[in-house]
Amino acid sequence: MEKLSNPQITIETIKKYDFVFQKKFGQNFLIDEHVLNKIIAAAGVTKDDVVLEIGPGFGTMTQYLAEAAKEVIAVEIDKALIPILQDTLKDYDNISIVNEDILKVDIAALVAEKNNGNPIKVVANLPYYITTPIIMGLFESHVPLDNLTVMVQKEVASRMQAKPGSKDYGALSLAVQYYAEPYIAANVPPNCFIPRPNVGSAVIRLARFTNPPIVVRDEEFMFSLIRASFNQRRKTLQNSLVNGGIAVTKDRIADALSKMQLSPAVRGEALSLDQFGQLSDLLS
Numbered sequence: 001m002e003k004l005s006n007p008q009i010t011i012e013t014i015k016k017y018d019f020v021f022q023k024k025f026g027q028n029f030l031i032d033e034h035v036l037n038k039i040i041a042a043a044g045v046t047k048d049d050v051v052l053e054i055g056p057g058f059g060t061m062t063q064y065l066a067e068a069a070k071e072v073i074a075v076e077i078d079k080a081l082i083p084i085l086q087d088t089l090k091d092y093d094n095i096s097i098v099n100e101d102i103l104k105v106d107i108a109a110l111v112a113e114k115n116n117g118n119p120i121k122v123v124a125n126l127p128y129y130i131t132t133p134i135i136m137g138l139f140e141s142h143v144p145l146d147n148l149t150v151m152v153q154k155e156v157a158s159r160m161q162a163k164p165g166s167k168d169y170g171a172l173s174l175a176v177q178y179y180a181e182p183y184i185a186a187n188v189p190p191n192c193f194i195p196r197p198n199v200g201s202a203v204i205r206l207a208r209f210t211n212p213p214i215v216v217r218d219e220e221f222m223f224s225l226i227r228a229s230f231n232q233r234r235k236t237l238q239n240s241l242v243n244g245g246i247a248v249t250k251d252r253i254a255d256a257l258s259k260m261q262l263s264p265a266v267r268g269e270a271l272s273l274d275q276f277g278q279l280s281d282l283l284s
């Protein structure tokens with residue numbers, strides 16, 4: 001069967017099924033073979049891999065994944081897409097289609113069942129309205145993961161990869177970099193999709209660390225410090241933490257900053273992950 005990455009085949013499929021795109025599900029389907037090959041290469045998919053695809057749409061990327069991987073599990077929320085997927089993917093025998101909301105799926109149980117609890121790869125052109133909950137949910141629930149290679153909004157990719165002091169650096173950068181090594185594999189313009197999104201996109205690979213790059217006594221407390229620090233970016237770190245509801249006095253924060261040889265006027269955006277870890281251990 002001719003591939004859906006050929007825009008003509010995607011257009012014929014829309015017509016054949018009278019398919020109406022659902023904005024609420026973030027439906028922008030890929031129609032660029034070059035981008036699809038880049039995603040598969042960035043993820044390093046091989047015949048040993050079980051791959052979870054979030055939101056297969058018409059199955060455009062699923063066709064490429066099925067050819068490169070041992071097995072593909074494709075989780076799609078829109079039930080109107082299920083009969084279409086059964087048609088477009090009928091030539092492959094290594095794909096399971098699951099009609100579910102990915103945020104409600106017990107992915108750890110799925111991995112245990114499909115891959116004996118061994119790490120899987122997650123590959124997706126993500127629905128942009130839930131990018132962060134999907135990614136953070138996968139990391140925080142400790143699903144065995146090799147890497148997550150996903151298409152996201154370009155500015156979200158920049159935030160995930162940002163380093164201290166840059167304008168894009170924030171709570172998302174620190175959360176992602178605690179769990180994974182980010183690498184932007186490609187920038188993707190709107191004309192690679194049907195319909196065209198009104199933002200630029202990027203493919204980012206997040207290679208999961210076996211162990212986080214820092215050791216911190218109370219992970220949850222560190223992340224509450226991080227969130228409070230970036231809630232009021234223009235304020236000093238001390239004021240952000242006090243105003244952000246962290247139950248520590250200003251004097252203790254000042255003392256901790258002095259022990260770390262940081263200025264009392266320092267802002268959260270200047271601190272590295274390692275420094276947030278140290279601050280958390282001094283205050284917790």
Ligand code: SAM
Binds near residue numbers: 057
């Ligand atoms: N993978 C396809 C492609 O690249 O052409 C479609 C990508 S489209 C950006 C996002 C897909 O995610 C849509 O098919 C949409 O219906 C699906 N989706 C949206 N929310 C979802 C959710 N909560 N759980 C599972 N799938 C979802």
